[in-house]
Amino acid sequence: MSILKGKGEKIIEGSIKVVGLFSVLLVVLILGYIIFKGIPSISWEFLSQAPKDGMRAGGIFPAIVGSIYLTLGTIVVSVPFGILTGVYLVEYSKDNWIRRTINLTIVNLAGIPSVIYGLFGMAFFVIYLGMGASIMAGSLTLGIMCLPVIITATRESLLAIPNHLREASLALGATKWETTWKIVLPAASPGILTGVILSISRATGETAPIMFTVAAFYLPFLPESIWDQAMTLPYHLYVIATQVPNMPKANMDGTLFVLVAITVGFNLLGAYVRTKFNKQR
Amino acid sequence: MRNNELRLEVKNFNFYYGEFQALKDITMDFHKNKVTALIGPSGCGKSTFLRSVNRMNDLIDISKYEGEIKLDGDDIFSKKYDIVELRKKVGMVFQKPNPFPKTIYENIVYGPKLHGEKDKKILDEIVEESLKAVALWDEVKDKLHSSALGLSGGQQQRLCIARAIAVKPEILLMDEPTSALDPISTAKIEELIRELEKDYTIIIVTHNMQQAARISTYTGFFFQGIVEEFDKTEKIFTNPNNKKTEDYITGKFG
Numbered sequence: 001m002s003i004l005k006g007k008g009e010k011i012i013e014g015s016i017k018v019v020g021l022f023s024v025l026l027v028v029l030i031l032g033y034i035i036f037k038g039i040p041s042i043s044w045e046f047l048s049q050a051p052k053d054g055m056r057a058g059g060i061f062p063a064i065v066g067s068i069y070l071t072l073g074t075i076v077v078s079v080p081f082g083i084l085t086g087v088y089l090v091e092y093s094k095d096n097w098i099r100r101t102i103n104l105t106i107v108n109l110a111g112i113p114s115v116i117y118g119l120f121g122m123a124f125f126v127i128y129l130g131m132g133a134s135i136m137a138g139s140l141t142l143g144i145m146c147l148p149v150i151i152t153a154t155r156e157s158l159l160a161i162p163n164h165l166r167e168a169s170l171a172l173g174a175t176k177w178e179t180t181w182k183i184v185l186p187a188a189s190p191g192i193l194t195g196v197i198l199s200i201s202r203a204t205g206e207t208a209p210i211m212f213t214v215a216a217f218y219l220p221f222l223p224e225s226i227w228d229q230a231m232t233l234p235y236h237l238y239v240i241a242t243q244v245p246n247m248p249k250a251n252m253d254g255t256l257f258v259l260v261a262i263t264v265g266f267n268l269l270g271a272y273v274r275t276k277f278n279k280q281r
Numbered sequence: 282m283r284n285n286e287l288r289l290e291v292k293n294f295n296f297y298y299g300e301f302q303a304l305k306d307i308t309m310d311f312h313k314n315k316v317t318a319l320i321g322p323s324g325c326g327k328s329t330f331l332r333s334v335n336r337m338n339d340l341i342d343i344s345k346y347e348g349e350i351k352l353d354g355d356d357i358f359s360k361k362y363d364i365v366e367l368r369k370k371v372g373m374v375f376q377k378p379n380p381f382p383k384t385i386y387e388n389i390v391y392g393p394k395l396h397g398e399k400d401k402k403i404l405d406e407i408v409e410e411s412l413k414a415v416a417l418w419d420e421v422k423d424k425l426h427s428s429a430l431g432l433s434g435g436q437q438q439r440l441c442i443a444r445a446i447a448v449k450p451e452i453l454l455m456d457e458p459t460s461a462l463d464p465i466s467t468a469k470i471e472e473l474i475r476e477l478e479k480d481y482t483i484i485i486v487t488h489n490m491q492q493a494a495r496i497s498t499y500t501g502f503f504f505q506g507i508v509e510e511f512d513k514t515e516k517i518f519t520n521p522n523n524k525k526t527e528d529y530i531t532g533k534f535g
Contacts, residue, residue: 164379165382167337167375168444169381171368171373173365173392173396186383
């Protein structure tokens with residue numbers, strides 16, 4: 001190695017390496033435990049049937065479907081709003097009080113604990129707007145919770161796009177919106193997508209914001225509309241881990257595995273789309 | 282049109298960034314199918330002038346202008362003048378090659394598609410024509426659908442010129458198009474400019490005096506926001522009227 005590297009330098013390099021490897025080790029341990037413990041509990045019956053015998057037997061099908069509905073609902077609420085807000089901040093707004101207020105609000109929203117979102121959702125959507133505990137109310141609550149990350153990711157990705165690309169497009173006779181839609185957003189999409197995936201997969205695993213707004217303790221049938229309550233994986237896990245006496249551990253391990261598989265799967269899908277986008281450039 | 286030979290007329294044009302007056306009382310006529318070079322020291326207003334012609338300066342909030350610029354007899358600052366239409370007629374090539382992070386093909390068809398061309402066959406033709414016009418066709422015809430960012434700097438700049446002429450403009454504005462390129466690429470672009478002169482009216486900003494002398498028919502010398510001298514290139518470089526012009530082109534300042 002380099003002769004400039006003294007002993008101190010080597011110690012620092014070594015320590016940083018250990019810290020880096022440690023974080024990998026943690027992830028491997030947690031995921032390994034979940035996979036190792038969870039796989040034996042997975043069966044077609046477990047995935048495709050409703051819980052029975054006071055949730056001690058049967059499957060988790062309604063919770064899987066509920067979580068998927070809720071995730072889709074969260075995407076519908078937060079992605080267009082978040083991206084358009086980011087676009088407004090970077091491409092359209094001037095440096096005025098509106099922009100500064102939005103920026104300040106985002107910072108504040110990002111710092112609010114998730115249980116507060118849950119209480120707000122219950123007070124505002126469930127009770128005040130009379131939506132009742134429903135997929136609608138839950139999606140809106142989770143959607144709002146996702147906004148700060150999506151807006152920030154969009155804003156930073158757009159700011160990183162060099163101005164000469166915008167000028168090239170405008171000089172060809174494109175309007176501002178055409179330039180934003182066809183040039184700037186595609187170029188910024190990897191960064192935006194990362195923000196979207198991070199926040200949505202976090203939302204999928206959240207318990208606090210949904211326990212007051214959508215989650216059902218036990219529901220043997222599937223929700224029929226966005227105005228219905230639904231079981232969800234994280235809340236189901238919370239319930240069977242804390243509220244049901246004599247719960248078989250295998251059932252919990254299996255539920256945990258499915259929840260993690262869905263969020264990790266979602267992240268992997270995002271990573272795949274990202275690399276595909278990157279290759280096109 | 283009063284005069285077939287005239288394409289762009291600039292009369293008593295003033296331009297301000299906030300309080301600062303960047304262009305003072307510019308009056309110039311640009312001739313059809315001729316290359317006009319704009320020279321002058323940095324910060325003299327050449328680029329500002331160029332960016333006024335396709336109204337790129339509109340992007341700057343604090344910009345302000347007076348006077349008129351007429352394209353084929355129509356005032357481009359009039360409320361009735363559609364800015365999209367203007368930029369279709371007045372193409373621009375920038376200092377740094379700036380292809381879109383898309384394929385070579387998509388870079389070329391971007392403009393024509395914006396202006397409503399959907400026919401795949403016609404788009405294919407436009408791609409071939411434009412790339413041939415900039416002598417890039419043979420180099421890229423087998424990789425039209427790979428990323429434009431994989432091309433060399435000189436190829437990228439020729440692609441940007443091809444992209445500009447794909448919308449069939451009347452005027453091409455070039456803002457130091459070779460300043461980021463090596464001498465060989467520069468020579469290719471210069472050769473290209475002389476070719477394009479047959480079909481386009483070209484206004485080129487350059488810091489390279491030899492380049493101005495080599496490729497232009499007319500030359501304008503800008504100094505501190507004023508056009509000090511505007512004449513045939515030959516005249517400017519051999520027998521300038523103005524002492525400042527002479528000092529500049531002989532390298533006494535700049």
